[in-house]
Amino acid sequence: MRDITDIPKMVEDREAYKTLEAPFYTDADIFKLDLDVIFKKQWIFVAVEPELPEPGDCITVEVGDTSVLLLRGDDDEVRGFHNVCRHRGAKLIDEASTTIGNIVCRYHGWTYSEDGELILADHMGSEFDRTCHGLRSVHVRSIAGLLFICLAKDPPQDIEKFAEVMTPYLAPHDIANCKVAHVSDLVEEGNWKLAMENNRECYHCAGNHPQLTVPLSEFGFGFSPDEMDERRSEEANKYVEDIEENHARWEASGLPSAEQEFLSDISGFRTMRLPLMWEGESHTVDTKIASKKLLGDFTDPKLGGLSFWTSANSWHHLMSDHIVTFSVLPLSSDRTLVRTTWLVNKDAMEGEDYTLDNLTQVWKYTNQQDADLVRIAQLGVAQSGYQQGPYSKFTEPHVESFAAWYIARLADHFATSKPKATKA
Numbered sequence: 001m002r003d004i005t006d007i008p009k010m011v012e013d014r015e016a017y018k019t020l021e022a023p024f025y026t027d028a029d030i031f032k033l034d035l036d037v038i039f040k041k042q043w044i045f046v047a048v049e050p051e052l053p054e055p056g057d058c059i060t061v062e063v064g065d066t067s068v069l070l071l072r073g074d075d076d077e078v079r080g081f082h083n084v085c086r087h088r089g090a091k092l093i094d095e096a097s098t099t100i101g102n103i104v105c106r107y108h109g110w111t112y113s114e115d116g117e118l119i120l121a122d123h124m125g126s127e128f129d130r131t132c133h134g135l136r137s138v139h140v141r142s143i144a145g146l147l148f149i150c151l152a153k154d155p156p157q158d159i160e161k162f163a164e165v166m167t168p169y170l171a172p173h174d175i176a177n178c179k180v181a182h183v184s185d186l187v188e189e190g191n192w193k194l195a196m197e198n199n200r201e202c203y204h205c206a207g208n209h210p211q212l213t214v215p216l217s218e219f220g221f222g223f224s225p226d227e228m229d230e231r232r233s234e235e236a237n238k239y240v241e242d243i244e245e246n247h248a249r250w251e252a253s254g255l256p257s258a259e260q261e262f263l264s265d266i267s268g269f270r271t272m273r274l275p276l277m278w279e280g281e282s283h284t285v286d287t288k289i290a291s292k293k294l295l296g297d298f299t300d301p302k303l304g305g306l307s308f309w310t311s312a313n314s315w316h317h318l319m320s321d322h323i324v325t326f327s328v329l330p331l332s333s334d335r336t337l338v339r340t341t342w343l344v345n346k347d348a349m350e351g352e353d354y355t356l357d358n359l360t361q362v363w364k365y366t367n368q369q370d371a372d373l374v375r376i377a378q379l380g381v382a383q384s385g386y387q388q389g390p391y392s393k394f395t396e397p398h399v400e401s402f403a404a405w406y407i408a409r410l411a412d413h414f415a416t417s418k419p420k421a422t423k424a
């Protein structure tokens, strides 16, 4: 039996293209380490700008044991703070979303400005220094309207490259001029890494996602022409040609489409615009657009689907008519919140331009199907009979990228947290 008190050794011994050892999915101490090393140090996707469209709009997000409030100020900037009063620690904003002027703690009325400065604290005496009791700020970065936070004092700097590469891909979808049509919070009965691993492959799609796979080619799932017989190999090569043709067309109309892969960066990510099959326009059951009002300046509904995956905790699909974003937030070693947000053009009218049922159907089914797969994966890794298994080089390279990224972050952590040698 593995001695899990030696987590650094488990990290050092990790074999590529193999599933992680069981304690990484089940152990409470490793879960706490994940919160410290991943969710308190990395850039984490938590929300979209249309969730707080106006000055004074405020939302809260719970990242592990940390509650964060995001507030749009009068200058239109979104700022983040720890959602904890500096008096006796009450949670400041208890609602998931609200609209406020200043940030007022309802316990004893301490009041903070939109910059987090303490501006009112009655009965504290003339000696009390308000300037030492402002809210603790949290780094916030909007990448074309997708909101990332970092709880670390010094966030990973490679977010600059991430922003530079991703902004031209995301910007044409004009997230700032979208509205939230629907949010679903689904608690999956599995470790957050199983939810991420499940997202990083489509090996399971043909057998489990009848709705999602309608507009997707099986060759988009990562199957390689090399492993097919001659006829199938021709179909796969045709698919590759199709992608090239579509990319040329989209890029000529100003839409970056080529794959970009930086999954091993500290702020790792990957993106690609993929065609939809059967003259498909969008990720819907009938493959047609779900919302009649297209996003941004788009006039052509057939723009495929721009997929965007981040190494830490998210994935996103952006079509011509709507956007779906997914944020993975850990709750415990065997429970994970997957928050899905659907966005449409802010001028689209429900009932006239779209129906919620048609807009959300594919991912409501797909999320539930994935939740069930994550549940059985967790049940399996927790059994005494579990042994580490192999990832497919053909269909699971991005699962390997995720596992390697995660292990590298733990390795960095152990390398920097070792006691420093002192000079004699």
Ligand code: FES
Binding pocket: 085, 086, 087, 088, 089, 090, 105, 106, 107, 108, 109, 110
């Ligand atoms: S705990 Fe917030 S004002 Fe007292």
Ligand SMILES: [Fe+2]
Binding pocket: 198, 199, 204, 205, 209, 366, 369, 370
């Ligand atoms: Fe899935």
